[in-house]
Amino acid sequence: MWYKRTIPLILVFVLGILAFTQNFVPHPLSEKFLKTVTDWSRIINGFALFLGAYSLLHMHVSRIRRQQPGWAYSGFVFIGAMGMIILGLWNDGVGPVRASPDPQGTWFNWGYESIQVSCSSAMFSILAFFMASAAFRTFRARNLGAALLVVAALIVMFGRVTISETVGGWLGRPKVFGDIVKAIMDYPNMAAKRGVLLGIALGAVAQSLRIIFGIERSYLGGGD
């Protein structure tokens, strides 16, 4: 228990207090401490990637071995991972071509640009449809609060498009909808957002105290 509980708690306490103090101390030593800790964090992250890779591959090996439903998808993980590793290592990413006329056109880069980036873009673009469906579900005025939300949302959406200026022009003030949108965003919206942010700040301080003083230990595993 000493090395699994006590040492981590001592480390958390000491480093927590040091990190808090560092925020108020401009001395070069303090800045050096911050830089050292940040560097170490990067180094640990680098090594942790091996753990992550092991976890990923182990899970998919198990899925294939146990023939769980959808185990064939796990095969794509190995095809993708091994394919990219081989291409990356084979002739510095050039692949079977000894001297590529265009290094950007290496097989490794092709794999990244044409598969990974394209698929990520596709996922991101799906967001537009999900937003539409989520908005459709939300914009049903079931009670007074929801009705207010719908009205505010419609005004904000309308005020953000250029046609609102034309309609405002007919009413004598082209910017009227823009001004209403600005008022909604600057006052009720901003007030609510800042309320949430203040709560988050206080919550973060309370959580930090619980962790620094060892009251909250669940991140070490276990519930006490």
Next chain:
Amino acid sequence: MTHLKTSRLPAIGAAVVYILLSASPAHAQPQTSDARSLLPTLLDEVVAQMDQRLIDAEARTRPLLDEIESQIELPELRAPAAEAVTAYDRPSDDGSAIIVEWLAPDRKAELRERARQQAVKLTDNPTLVDSLAAIVTNELFVNVTYLVQVAKSSEDLVAKSPEDLEAGLFVTIPVTPGAATRKSGNLKYFGLAGENENYCYAEIKPAEIFPPQGPEPITVQQVERFLHDGWPQDAEPSDDAIPVAAAPLQPLLDRANKGYVPQDIRDLLERVRLYARITQFVDEGVLDEEDGIRAITILVDARPEGQLSPAEKADRTWLAGVKLQLRLDRLVAEGFLRDKEAARVRDILPLADQLEQAVAEATVLAESAKEEADQAEQAARAARQAAKEALDEADDETRPQAAEDLKAAVADEKLAKAETADAKKDLLWTRERVRRSRPRQERRELDWLVRLQARLKECDDDAREDAEREINAKTYYFRLAVSEGARREYVTVDRLTIGDEDGAVSVDVPDQWLVLSASAHANAFKWFRTNTLVFALVFSGIVLCFIHVARRNPNLFLRKIAGLDAVEEAIGRATEMGRPAFYVHGYGGPGSMSVIAAINILSRVARQAADYDTRVRVMNLDPIVTAVSQEVVQQAYIEAGRPDAYDADDVAFMTAEQFSYAAAVAGRMVRERPAAIFLMGYFMAESLLLAETGASTGAIQVAGTDAEHQLPFFITTCDYTLIGEELYAASAYLSREPRMLGSLRGQDVGKAFMMVAIVLGVIVLTTAAFFAAREGHVAGWLDHLAAWIRHLFEAIS
């Protein structure tokens, strides 16, 4: 058009009628051109009318303005009072700056007041008086420039004559009063308050003004040799060399060795220093003569990198290699390199030079190819435009052929564009292409050299930082002058104190320049963050106090949080349905507070799931979070007495890419159809992708995040949402452990304090603003209270 006022609608209506009329056969003009030209004509008329009004107003007021301007006396150029000038260490910093600050006379306000006094004599209309005063002030006001002169020795500033001063044994920093400089560094203003605008402020960073220099001073002999035989026969001296050749050498070098020369001269002298070393090494036989001449040829060219041809850039890189070669012995002596490594560097440097030459040649070819491709693309574009015009003008007989021509021209243009893109890419990747064409062993050697140079640069940077710290810590001397055009007024004193503290003697010295001294120190505390520290300590005290209270009285009342009460319900549902629960950590890493909170909640969720024998699948984006989550879940199973039920594959790293993660998790949601989904942590754009997919599977969803921009998406798509602070409170709430609940109560008390402070602040600031608007001034105590409240809540970085 949308900006036109309704009063202009009749005019637009008339324009429309005119356009319709002009479209009739009686009008020969094409209607489209009329429609396009009429509205701008109307707008031009409106603008012209407004201009005419301005001209009329100017004509009416010009005599008055001329009268005032002829009578007014401009504020004289005067330096700030000596007692209002201070120099001090910049507070709460790392010891890198000194502040020179002075109370600057507000000449603009003075001029405006004088203009007002003259305007009052000409008119009784107060609005016109204000306008006239403002116009006259704008027309006559000329901003002054303050000159802060910085020296390393007080003797350099207490010069004997103006000629000595102009010789420049100091560095002059001009400061123009403006938004960036009208402030005070004094802590009582917290750097921000309105009162500090009476001050002018110059931040002096000694290490930037007097950067670290070479170890040995430059001698006249070195410069003379540089001038005498440094120029190769076929090289013209650059313009930068002229100040050295023209200036009296010894005084210039004295100034340079003290650091009192501008950057360009300093760079030039640095080249002289390097030249001296190169010639020394040539004399000693370390460098052969051919290389020495080549190095000197490169050295005299002072053009910036952007103006160099590829071959000249290669030469610069080679020179960097030569510099490294000249340092090798010293690096070996310092222990930075071993003898074998130094020999390896010597072997690789020629290879690096060959590579650079090859890159330069290939770059020239690639640039030429790109230029040709650009020209071909332009020609193809012109051909396509010509083909299009030909098609527009073609009759029925020639139209098919013109269409074919256009099709062919479009295809040619597309091809030309592709070739341009290829040429551009080729140019961009020239270096890498050439590098890859070298043998593998050679590439390895070159890569090693690059790494060595990077390591060396890091060490040099460290050494430079040490030298800068040493420079910053010295005492510097300052003198202040105000300047307008050629006129200059120094801040002066009539008495000087000479001697140390014990035997100080004051002597009368009329009009002696005021010389102040200060040095920078590394401070131990950021005083301007006192308010943050006080808040942090007070709030921490409140939380710790309630933790203590909770230990004595565990029955504290806490408001119910529906989202957390739903956790047990969600796990129960998963148990009943015999399906797993998904726990998604989101995009945050181990340093994110929300992810730490999420791990704490995971501990509770995993424990309940272990008790109910339900699987919890945790999906991670960060490998460290994965490792911690595995430990947490395993421990939960152990504590539930079911260690064998833990499966490490349930807590898996999915991927480190944001949208790959979203795809992986969404895919598993659809395939495995979990009964409950917990989305806890920090989320970005993937939030809606995950939550909407989860909603489509029919799972009960509980989300919690402190990313306020993502909260609306979760509120829309999830059954329960923990908003901001509720996420942090969740672990304590679920544990029901008295000490943790005490911290929640402390958190609520902190919030109550904030609410009271905000309400009081709003009342005080509104009252102050009300009195300021109605009576033109605010009672002193109210003004101070308002300023204090503003300071209290200002977060200063």
